[in-house]
Amino acid sequence: MSLISDVIQSTKAILLGMKETISQLPKQSWTVQYPDVPITVQPRYRGQHLLHVDEMGKEKCVACYLCAAACPSDCIYIEAETDPRPYEERIGRDERFARVYNIDYGRCIFCGYCVEACPKDAITHGYNFELSVYNRADLLKTKDDLLITKQKQSKNYRVALSSEDVDSEYKEV
Amino acid sequence: MSTELIKVTINGQEFAVEKGARLIDVCREQAFNIPSFCYYQDLALQASCRMCLVRIEKMPKLQTSCTITCTDGMIVTTQSAEIEKAQRAMGEFLLANHPLDCPVCDRGGECELQEMIFDWGDVEERFVESKNATPEKFLSPIVANDPQRCILCKRCTRVCDEWMGEDAIEAGNRGVNTVIGTYGGWLDCSQCGNCIEVCPTGTLLDGTYRHETRPWELDQTISTDTYSSDGMQLSIGSRGGRVHRIVARDRYVDGLNGEFLDVKARFGHGFVNHEERIKTPLIRYKKGGKLIPTTWDEAIHFVTNKFKESGNNVGVVASPRLTNESIFTLKRFAKEVVGSENYTISDVEDLAPFFNNLSVPLATHKEIRHAKTILLIGGEPEEEQTFTAKQIRQAVRNGGAKLIIVHDTPIRLTAQASQFIHVNPKSLDAFALAFADKSDKTILSKIGAAQSEIDDLLKLIGESEGDFIIMFGRDLSAEAQAVLANVAGNFASEKRRVLLHPLPLYNNSVGANDMMAGRKSLSDVLINSTALLIGGSLSKPSALTDGFLSRKDFIVVQEMFETATTEFADVVLPAASFAETDGTFTNNTGFVQRVRQAVEPVHQAKADWIITSMIAREMGVDFGYNFSAPAAFRTLADSIDAYAGLRYPHLKDESKPVQVKHPIAGKKDLSKETDALRRGVEAMPETNEKIIGTPKVGHKLHRLTTMTSKTAQFHLLAHGNPKPENLLVSPLVQFNLDGTPRVEEKAEAASAGDRISDVKRTAGVTLDGKV
Ligand code: SF4
Ligand code: SF4
Ligand code: SF4
Ligand code: SF4
Ligand code: FES
Numbered sequence: 001m002s003l004i005s006d007v008i009q010s011t012k013a014i015l016l017g018m019k020e021t022i023s024q025l026p027k028q029s030w031t032v033q034y035p036d037v038p039i040t041v042q043p044r045y046r047g048q049h050l051l052h053v054d055e056m057g058k059e060k061c062v063a064c065y066l067c068a069a070a071c072p073s074d075c076i077y078i079e080a081e082t083d084p085r086p087y088e089e090r091i092g093r094d095e096r097f098a099r100v101y102n103i104d105y106g107r108c109i110f111c112g113y114c115v116e117a118c119p120k121d122a123i124t125h126g127y128n129f130e131l132s133v134y135n136r137a138d139l140l141k142t143k144d145d146l147l148i149t150k151q152k153q154s155k156n157y158r159v160a161l162s163s164e165d166v167d168s169e170y171k172e173v
Numbered sequence: 174m175s176t177e178l179i180k181v182t183i184n185g186q187e188f189a190v191e192k193g194a195r196l197i198d199v200c201r202e203q204a205f206n207i208p209s210f211c212y213y214q215d216l217a218l219q220a221s222c223r224m225c226l227v228r229i230e231k232m233p234k235l236q237t238s239c240t241i242t243c244t245d246g247m248i249v250t251t252q253s254a255e256i257e258k259a260q261r262a263m264g265e266f267l268l269a270n271h272p273l274d275c276p277v278c279d280r281g282g283e284c285e286l287q288e289m290i291f292d293w294g295d296v297e298e299r300f301v302e303s304k305n306a307t308p309e310k311f312l313s314p315i316v317a318n319d320p321q322r323c324i325l326c327k328r329c330t331r332v333c334d335e336w337m338g339e340d341a342i343e344a345g346n347r348g349v350n351t352v353i354g355t356y357g358g359w360l361d362c363s364q365c366g367n368c369i370e371v372c373p374t375g376t377l378l379d380g381t382y383r384h385e386t387r388p389w390e391l392d393q394t395i396s397t398d399t400y401s402s403d404g405m406q407l408s409i410g411s412r413g414g415r416v417h418r419i420v421a422r423d424r425y426v427d428g429l430n431g432e433f434l435d436v437k438a439r440f441g442h443g444f445v446n447h448e449e450r451i452k453t454p455l456i457r458y459k460k461g462g463k464l465i466p467t468t469w470d471e472a473i474h475f476v477t478n479k480f481k482e483s484g485n486n487v488g489v490v491a492s493p494r495l496t497n498e499s500i501f502t503l504k505r506f507a508k509e510v511v512g513s514e515n516y517t518i519s520d521v522e523d524l525a526p527f528f529n530n531l532s533v534p535l536a537t538h539k540e541i542r543h544a545k546t547i548l549l550i551g552g553e554p555e556e557e558q559t560f561t562a563k564q565i566r567q568a569v570r571n572g573g574a575k576l577i578i579v580h581d582t583p584i585r586l587t588a589q590a591s592q593f594i595h596v597n598p599k600s601l602d603a604f605a606l607a608f609a610d611k612s613d614k615t616i617l618s619k620i621g622a623a624q625s626e627i628d629d630l631l632k633l634i635g636e637s638e639g640d641f642i643i644m645f646g647r648d649l650s651a652e653a654q655a656v657l658a659n660v661a662g663n664f665a666s667e668k669r670r671v672l673l674h675p676l677p678l679y680n681n682s683v684g685a686n687d688m689m690a691g692r693k694s695l696s697d698v699l700i701n702s703t704a705l706l707i708g709g710s711l712s713k714p715s716a717l718t719d720g721f722l723s724r725k726d727f728i729v730v731q732e733m734f735e736t737a738t739t740e741f742a743d744v745v746l747p748a749a750s751f752a753e754t755d756g757t758f759t760n761n762t763g764f765v766q767r768v769r770q771a772v773e774p775v776h777q778a779k780a781d782w783i784i785t786s787m788i789a790r791e792m793g794v795d796f797g798y799n800f801s802a803p804a805a806f807r808t809l810a811d812s813i814d815a816y817a818g819l820r821y822p823h824l825k826d827e828s829k830p831v832q833v834k835h836p837i838a839g840k841k842d843l844s845k846e847t848d849a850l851r852r853g854v855e856a857m858p859e860t861n862e863k864i865i866g867t868p869k870v871g872h873k874l875h876r877l878t879t880m881t882s883k884t885a886q887f888h889l890l891a892h893g894n895p896k897p898e899n900l901l902v903s904p905l906v907q908f909n910l911d912g913t914p915r916v917e918e919k920a921e922a923a924s925a926g927d928r929i930s931d932v933k934r935t936a937g938v939t940l941d942g943k944v
Binding site: 062063065068069080081082094095 | 275276277281309383384385386387389390
């Protein structure tokens, strides 16, 4: 065989391969330019927890410890207290409330068991996923970070409407 | 108990059971589960919950097994579709008016109702009518009450009546309107909290532990009561280094007292995590100066140098509240490090005369419960040895025992007595003499009782069969105690067993007496030493000790709080409380029971025996404990005969306590003591004025302090020590029925030096629960 036919053969092979490769390149860009562009999270996404309040702004949690009992990674710490003041003056909706309510995000696996366990619908998963911190101790979030009244919606994400077809977009790939 | 055996068939299996046994007990013993709410062993039968239904052949309907006594050839079925249907229906009725409160109910997690319904599963509520809602309220600062949760099992009313003799809580109204209530809206009782303990639901709850945590979050540590000499077994519930509650729940503790505890044992634990605990070692560098915080190294060094200067003039005083290990280590310190015999205990009475002259063994609490005759001379067990008092009451009420009381005050137990000999004030010694020496008739006028009364008593004893238990306390002089302990044996006969039961004041009075055998008297030690090592503040009235203490060169005190004794101390070393140490207490029946560490010592506190051995090591003597409590106990057990061979593993099971056998001295010649006793009696003034009126047991409404200062029982409250504020049963302010605060109570509490700190809690809780 001559050198020339070798060159022709391999160039052909490369071109054939490249053709296949190029035909597989996405026609559309999938990457979201986070954080310059907000990302869309699904309605049932499990992000940082929210502690809810009732329509009067009273905390719904009655410190029953059921979430802490259900939690497989043992990351919820509660201290209960009694507040016998009238409803208008007290912190919680009930006489019993959580004086301390901590979740350790260094341990939480976002399984949602705590939400399942709560008899008062006091805790749900929010959407916030931006939980990175510079200091490990900061992963421990207190009631001040978890209460729905204290959490700010970040500009960096939006929650998909339930009618929005977020799923199939990804499935196409 | 008859030992005759009969045959009973349960679920097709045949069992031989004792005649007269109750069916529910038999079934449970054979591991057939029978649900029940109202049945409670050793209380009167109630049969109101109808949960314990079983099918007995030849009986027309389902029967309540809690009221059935086994008969020969009985054929019983405990599980069938029919029975479960009936039980489920009962459960549904119980829940008809029950709120869905489990998340906020303090009983949740250890509620018998919750457990049972949960075990069945699939319970559907078919009642659509709205529930008869009632607000929560406080019956007293320690008893929170939610009437809607009540299932009317009446355990609470029965224990209040049968155990405590208070009858402060009763069922009122009829039918669906029945509620558990009190007389006048208040629980005016001794605040023992036993109704809270036995309540299967969250109707009666601990007001001091209200909404604090949940039972599964607590570490349960089984330990021994630090107040009364009955050595009641209890369970310390702690979380994160804090003691939250103390219960006797027999689901955790199957000890000698079942679910029985008293107000101090149950609620007097606030001192453990109290902010006034001594935090670091303190040194007073100059007499009259201030106590200055320092490090352990510096303090031990300082103590060592000073003790070396004093040579063998160092005296050692141990408190009867400490563990056996700590008291024994203090004794070793005196003997091995100082090389002197200057050691003693600071108990209010000396138990040596009693124990050195024992003629019969000690009674156990079970034996008291089943005794046939009980003679109580002086003492006030309802205040000081509450469990003994409960056993006496049940022996009389449920066991038909005869109780004879000889007392100068008509104490409340006299209501249960078959015979009450009302003697002149402070003349119990004279009675002891008359009892020991029947020939002496001249002293009758001192006693203030007729000869016929004493004859009746002797006749009653003479006719009695079974166990005869003699109890007496420190109302009697040392000689009288010695004489009585020694003559007790004379009453024994073939049909009658005589047992003795001492009534000491402190939790470890008996243990201290055993540990410090061969001790000197407190005043001897105080006089004959120039330096002192005091483990636990002195409990003698300060008049006796102050003069001595201020003249000592150097005093070291191991204490939890700053007290009247630490005012004289040159060095104060922070000691650990009973909840922070491992050790043992010996109770008044000779049971050696474990004290277990529930929380880490607070601040820099250390167990008393560790402190003492640290000083010893610095002074060149190593006790060889290596900071291990079992090693300390081993040394102790090997050097005291009655404890020989005991090790911690033997004491592991609190349901099978180990009784140390105190040596029985047998008949002794006590003419010296008798003579001294006679001289004392002859010197008694003759009087005809008797104390009338029954003192109320305990305490004014809701005040633990009153109960304890009355009997000088609690070391923190007696002897002019500061009163930790949360020892007030609860910092709640009480309200009158019309909703106005009970100001006089508040003012009185404040003037007594109590501080009501927790203002938050005081806000707006009224009696009827309205806010
Ligand atoms: S999501 Fe799961 S791991 Fe996280 S707190 Fe809740 S129960 Fe615990
Ligand atoms: S969040 Fe819900 S489950 Fe957790 S303690 Fe509060 S009420 Fe109970
Ligand atoms: S009493 Fe028992 S069943 Fe009733 S609310 Fe309390 S925990 Fe639940
Ligand atoms: S208060 Fe408790 S113990 Fe008393 S009757 Fe009601 S449920 Fe039974
Ligand atoms: S336990 Fe038998 S009726 Fe209640």
